Amino acid sequence: MSQPPNGFWSQATADPERVVLVATDGEEWTAGRLHAEANRLVHGLRAAGLERGDSFAVVLPNGVEFLTAHLAASQAGFYLVPVNHHLVGPEIAWIVADSGARVLIAHERFGDAARHAADEAKLAADRRYVVGAAGTANTAGTAGAAGTAGSVEGFRPYRDLLDGQPGTVPADRTLGWVMNYTSGTTGRPRGIRRPLPGKLPEETYLGGFLGIFGIKPFDDNVHLVCSPLYHTAVLQFAGASLHIGHRLVLMDKWTPEEMLRLIDTQRCTHTHMVPTQFHRLLALPEHTREAFDVSSMRHAIHGAAPCPDHVKRAMIEWWGHSVEEYYAASEGGGAFATAEDWLKKPGTVGKAWPISELAVFDDDGNRLPPGELGTVYMKMSTGGFSYHKDESKTRKNRIGDFFTVGDLGYLDEDGYLFLRDRKIDMIISGGVNIYPAEIEAALLTHPAVADAAVFGIPHDDWGEAVKAVVEPAPGCEAGEALAVRILEHCAQQLAGYKRPASVDFIEAMPRDPNGKLYKRRLREPYWEGRTRPV
Numbered sequence: 001m002s003q004p005p006n007g008f009w010s011q012a013t014a015d016p017e018r019v020v021l022v023a024t025d026g027e028e029w030t031a032g033r034l035h036a037e038a039n040r041l042v043h044g045l046r047a048a049g050l051e052r053g054d055s056f057a058v059v060l061p062n063g064v065e066f067l068t069a070h071l072a073a074s075q076a077g078f079y080l081v082p083v084n085h086h087l088v089g090p091e092i093a094w095i096v097a098d099s100g101a102r103v104l105i106a107h108e109r110f111g112d113a114a115r116h117a118a119d120e121a122k123l124a125a126d127r128r129y130v131v132g133a134a135g136t137a138n139t140a141g142t143a144g145a146a147g148t149a150g151s152v153e154g155f156r157p158y159r160d161l162l163d164g165q166p167g168t169v170p171a172d173r174t175l176g177w178v179m180n181y182t183s184g185t186t187g188r189p190r191g192i193r194r195p196l197p198g199k200l201p202e203e204t205y206l207g208g209f210l211g212i213f214g215i216k217p218f219d220d221n222v223h224l225v226c227s228p229l230y231h232t233a234v235l236q237f238a239g240a241s242l243h244i245g246h247r248l249v250l251m252d253k254w255t256p257e258e259m260l261r262l263i264d265t266q267r268c269t270h271t272h273m274v275p276t277q278f279h280r281l282l283a284l285p286e287h288t289r290e291a292f293d294v295s296s297m298r299h300a301i302h303g304a305a306p307c308p309d310h311v312k313r314a315m316i317e318w319w320g321h322s323v324e325e326y327y328a329a330s331e332g333g334g335a336f337a338t339a340e341d342w343l344k345k346p347g348t349v350g351k352a353w354p355i356s357e358l359a360v361f362d363d364d365g366n367r368l369p370p371g372e373l374g375t376v377y378m379k380m381s382t383g384g385f386s387y388h389k390d391e392s393k394t395r396k397n398r399i400g401d402f403f404t405v406g407d408l409g410y411l412d413e414d415g416y417l418f419l420r421d422r423k424i425d426m427i428i429s430g431g432v433n434i435y436p437a438e439i440e441a442a443l444l445t446h447p448a449v450a451d452a453a454v455f456g457i458p459h460d461d462w463g464e465a466v467k468a469v470v471e472p473a474p475g476c477e478a479g480e481a482l483a484v485r486i487l488e489h490c491a492q493q494l495a496g497y498k499r500p501a502s503v504d505f506i507e508a509m510p511r512d513p514n515g516k517l518y519k520r521r522l523r524e525p526y527w528e529g530r531t532r533p534v
Contacts, residue, residue, distance in 0.1 A: 007202045008243050009035060009075060009169070020242065022266065023064055024252040036167030037064070038071035043165040045072065048127065050102055052077035052174055053196060057101035058230075059083045059092060059110050059117075062250045065131050065158065066229045069105065070178070070239055075201045077174035081181070081191070082230040085109075086512055089116025091189075095181050097121040098389060099191055105161075107131045111152035118154065130155035175201045179388065180232040180330045191388030192330050207244030209236060212336055212353050213299055213324060215270055217244035222296075224271040226251045226259050228512075232330040233303060237272045246270075256281045260292035270299035274515030275307035276451070278315050279444065283473075289318070297322040305515040306419065308441035309346055316343070325349055327417060329405040332356070332380040335417045348416040355381045357402075358417055360410055365399050370413045373420060377402035408435075425519060427456035429464045432497055436466075439500065442493040443468060446486055448476040451509040453519055454500065457526040468500035469522050471509045478505035 005011050008031070011018075016032025023029060045056060056078060060066045066082075073080035081099045083092055089112070096104055096117055104123055106114035108130050118128050130150035150157055175197055181189035197204065207217065215221065223241035225248055227234045238248055249266045251258065254277065262268060281289075300319055303326045315323045321339035327349040328334030335358060337350030352358045360374040361367055368374045379402045386394045397404050408426065409419040420435050427434040436454035443452035451471040456464030470486060472478050483503040490499045510518040 005202075006243075007206055008071060010202055011245055020247055021064065021067065022247065022249045024062060024250045029064065034064070034068070034071070037068045037162075038075070039167050039169055040162045040165040041068050041072040042076045042170040044161040045076065045078065045103060046170070047165070048103055048161070050076075050078060052172075052176075053079070055079040055081050055099045055101045055179060056103040056105065057081040057083055057096050057099060059085050059104070059106040059114050060131065060229075061085065061107055061109060062225055062229050062252050063107075063131075065105070065107075067238070067242070067248070070229075070235065071242075073176040073178070074206070074239075075173045076170060076176055077196055078176045079179040079193070080176065081179050082235060083181070084230050084512060085113075085228070087113065089113045090120060092117035093120035095189060095191075096123065099179060099181075103127045103129065105129045105131065105158060106152070106155070108133050108150035108152050111150075111155075115152055115154055125154060126156065128155040129158045129161050131158045173200060175199050175204055178232075178235060182330055190390050190393060192385050193388045194385050207240045209240045210244065212355070213270075213301055213326070215241075215244075215299055218246070221246040221269045221298075222249060222266055223247070224249045224251070224259070224262060224266070224268040226254050226262075226271055226273065226277070231304070231512075233328065234272055237301075241270075256284055257288060260284075260289070260294065263294050263297060264292040267296040269296055270301065271297070273300055273302045274304045275302060275311060276305065276511060276515040278302065278307065278311050279451075282311065282314050282318075283450075294319055299324055301326060303328060305517065306421075306437045306441070308444050310441075310445055312342065313346075327419065329378075331385055331403055331405060332378055332382075334378065337416070341416070345412070345414075345416050345418075348412075348418055350417060351415050352417075357381075358411060358415075359402055361399055361402075361404075368410070370411050373408060373410045375404050375423060376407045376409045376417065376419070377404045379403070425455060427454075427464050427466055429456065429459070429466065429497065430462040434466060434498055439466065439468070439490070439494060439498055442490060443470065443486065445493070446489045448473050448482055449486065450474070451511070453509060453517055453522055455519055455523045457523075458530045465501045466499065467526065468503045469506050469509075470503055471506055 005014050012031035012035035018031045019028045020031045021029040058069050069080055081101050083095050092113055104118055130152040132150035177194050179191045179193050181191050223246045225238050229235045249262055297319055300322045301324045316339050323339050325337045326334055334353050334356055335350035336353055337348050341350055357379040359367055359377045361377055362374045406423045407419055408421050408423050409417055411417055421437045425436050439454040440452045443449050449470050450473040453469045455467055457467040459465040486503050510521045
């Protein structure tokens with residue numbers, strides 16, 4: 001097939017026996033089987049009362065059920081609300097209630113939090129479904145379905161949603177969307193809602209997003225899903241890959257060695273990654289790294305968090321020019337930098353996407369010329385969005401058609417974007433602006449540092465002092481002696497005003513699996529009873 005039909009559904013009809021998915025347990029799924037499963041879910045959700053424009057939420061690990069939910073929502077005009085399964089019950093309840101989700105599908109692995117959330121959100125008993133943890137199992141009357149049973153008090157087995165439902169194409173098909181919730185690193189998560197276009201799914205080219213990165217339809221591409229699908233970019237990359245004829249290989253719990261094994265054995269060609277994964281891959285013993293063939297990789301695209309220069313350079317030396325970077329947010333994007341771009345302009349996150357425009361404004365709303373630091377704004381040509389039930393936030397973060405997520409940076413004379421830090425994370429000490437990302441990058445060059453976070457803490461004279469929190473590398477003992485060595489290292493790497501005044505240690509940094517750091521959780525205890533000046 002030289003040119004695939006538009007969209008997964010058309011491809012599944014044209015070639016139902018093509019393997020399109022390798023599940024986390026290694027089971028292969030054909031296009032026809034996955035198509036039928038998505039159709040059953042549409043019929044099941046409609047039987048449960050969902051109509052076009054309604055939402056349903058999922059608290060699921062990477063697996064067939066997640067992709068089935070995505071495909072079902074996308075062809076039935078529903079909003080799929082993916083929930084971070086690391087959240088606790090009250091946090092999940094907030095998203096379920098705020099989104100207006102009429103059904104909650106959860107995995108029994110997250111059963112306690114899901115039950116709390118469903119109770120707090122006052123979700124009726126016949127609107128709660130649980131997926132079992134014991135692998136896939138056939139559902140009565142739906143041969144080959146992934147209708148696994150699960151046991152959580154107050155929840156019905158997921159297979160009850162599918163039992164007796166046909167695998168045939170549903171009537172009245174119309175394109176739906178994903179409604180992602182912002183990470184909540186600075187407060188309550190907010191849903192990012194886009195208007196439904198009222199089109200057939202095939203009338204929108206759902207894989208066009210990957211063309212920004214030079215990824216082509218079919219072309220023997222295999223996409224490795226190595227981060228949780230609840231993350232906006234991870235699901236977008238996976239969904240777009242599926243819609244342009246790529247096979248998906250799913251990972252449940254990421255480890256660096258298992259990722260290398262899958263790239264080698266499945267001949268994976270592209271994936272979405274975060275710098276934390278780079279850092280941990282590079283920490284593997286050399287003999288382990290050399291045991292796997294990664295030459296099939298064409299696009300190892302990373303984003304979501306700053307990547308220290310030495311980490312980026314080491315990955316390019318190992319994986320070659322497949323290491324590429326983008327800048328975007330759940331609200332939209334963005335910029336893209338090839339390895340060649342980055343080597344030419346180290347530190348850049350790239351130039352604007354063809355469907356996006358970048359600009360830098362000062363605090364008074366004036367557009368800044370190249371080289372001047374300010375707040376980065378973006379504008380998309382593909383349509384707008386609003387924050388669900390929060391018009392004030394929607395208006396607050398805009399200048400005309402441009403929006404911002406609060407990052408600081410500048411554009412050079414060639415249009416390449418360089419990020420400095422998040423505005424909310426900037427430290428002001430004695431009237432001087434200090435950017436934590438630069439200090440964190442310096443800390444990560446120390447062999448005893450596995451991960452690091454830097455932020456401002458109260459200081460009576462300076463307003464804020466620089467605090468470093470460090471996760472020690474395996475085999476390194478936290479304590480005063482290690483803190484002294486780390487501070488001495490900083491003295492060789494950073495100007496005096498940038499150096500941490502002190503170092504604290506933590507067993508594990510509070511990051512989500514996509515690498516996003518919940519810095520607010522680290523910072524808040526130091527500011528208890530005080531008002532932060534920024």
